[in-house]
Amino acid sequence: MQEDLLNDFGDEFGIDARYTDLDEMLSKEKPDLLHIVTAPVLRGSNKRIRYPLMNQASEHGVPAVIVEKPVAVESEDWRQISELAERTKTKFVVNTQLNFHPQNLALKRDVAEGKIGAIKFIEASARNPPVDQAPHVLQLVSSYIDNSRPAKVQGQISGAEQLDSAQPSPANATALVTYANGVQVSVAFGPEMAPRVLPDTGNNRHKRVCVFGEKGFVHWRFESWERNLPGSGYEGGDLNYGAQDVIAQGGLTDAVFNWLDDESKEHPTHLKQSLAEFNLLLGIYYSGLTNTVVELPFDPPDGMIDMFRERL
Incomplete structure (x- = not known):
């Protein structure tokens, strides 16, 4: 959403496809798995942004999404996301x-x-x-x-x-x-x-x-x-926490794809x-x-x- 940060990141890691709009990115890239790695509250405001981003992904039919923890911060956004969980076809997983x-x-x-x-x-x-x-x-x-x-x-x-x-x-x-x-x-x-x-x-x-x-x-x-x-x-x-965590993050991601391939393999942090x-x-x-x-x-x-x- 901030072009200076976007371009610095894209330059550092050699990424040519760059977007400042989530809807545009999801429409063009059609990812199998999306990571939502934002903080739950928009910096400099009290705006809760977990639910809006998750709902966007759901409306685009993204097959699977990994969401950073915490999945919510209070009752209102917990209730919104609980309602989303009942109607979405997207497989949401929390990154614990x-x-x-x-x-x-x-x-x-x-x-x-x-x-x-x-x-x-x-x-x-x-x-x-x-x-x-x-x-x-x-x-x-x-x-x-x-x-x-x-x-x-x-x-x-x-x-x-x-x-x-x-x-x-x-x-x-x-x-x-x-x-x-x-x-x-x-x-x-x-x-x-x-x-x-x-x-x-x-x-x-x-x-x-x-x-x-x-x-x-x-x-x-x-x-x-x-x-x-x-x-x-x-x-x-x-x-060695770092060495253990690299394996763990890969394991969490692999388990998402296993769930996409087989409904019986429900992800433990669904x-x-x-x-x-x-x-x-x-x-x-x-x-x-x-x-x-x-x-x-x-x-x-x-x-x-x-x-x-x-x-x-």
């Missing part, structure tokens, strides 16, 4: 690629194969603000429990300093979530709520999930991992699943605002950012 990190996949296989026994409890956290990293963490939790949907939540929120950012949200949030399969999960987001787990890292390098079973546990972190299994005992090590996880985040917010347990899924009220401004 941690699901595909090789070491995370290995730990998930341990859990799926029953090596830690039945899941007793899950604890997960991220130290950046909730709407920034909760989508990653909540998707990781879902991936360890076969995408069971959240059933109820009690949460708490604090901090107003992120309300005017490109991804507006409370600065901190914590909650206890009960899922439909009976598993309970403790989550914490934000610099004041996420636990310090050694080796300590910067806020943006803190994303983690720990799954406790009857016989052992697995623990994936941004730059390290550990597990304790019957027979093999304790193991752990460091991770839109309706991601919307259920964002509804959980909205439930955490609303529980914190009202001091109540919120049954999920729920219909969140409009104007939650204004509620945050008043309360926080």
Whole structure:
């Protein structure tokens, strides 16, 4: 949309086909897969732009779209995108690629194969603000429990300093979530709520999930991992996040094409699943605002950012 940035990018990477209009680009290029990598809020304004761009792609009949997280920022755009999910033929996927990190996949296989026994409890956290990293963490939790949907939540929120950012949200949030399969999960987001787990890292390098079973546990972190299994005992090590993430991003993209080729191979971060996880985040917010347990899924009220401004 900004020609100077467009031309600098095109020159740097040798791209001749350049567009400042999305409709023109989609009409001429007819992509099989589109990436929407914008922030959810237009810089310098309060305009939410996830839904308009997704709707444009849907109207053009783009077969598949990868959307950056968060898929929404508040109730209004979550509701718009939920309506889109019911009518579109486009296969939308949210770019929560941690699901595909090789070491995370290995730990998930341990859990799926029953090596830690039945899941007793899950604890997960991220130290950046909730709407920034909760989508990653909540998707990781879902991936360890076969995408069971959240059933109820009690949460708490604090901090107003992120309300005017490109991804507006409370600065901190914590909650206890009960899922439909009976598993309970403790989550914490934000610099004041996420636990310090050694080796300590910067806020943006803190994303983690720990799954406790009857016989052992697995623990994936941004730059390290550990597990304790019957027979093999304790193991752990460091991770090169960049090297893992390149593979993960490729894996997420390959899975989109697999879904296009075979309807039975539904993508693990497909839109309706991601919307259920964002509804959980909205439930955490609303529980914190009202001091109540919120049954999920729920219909969140409009104007939650204004509620945050008043309360926080």
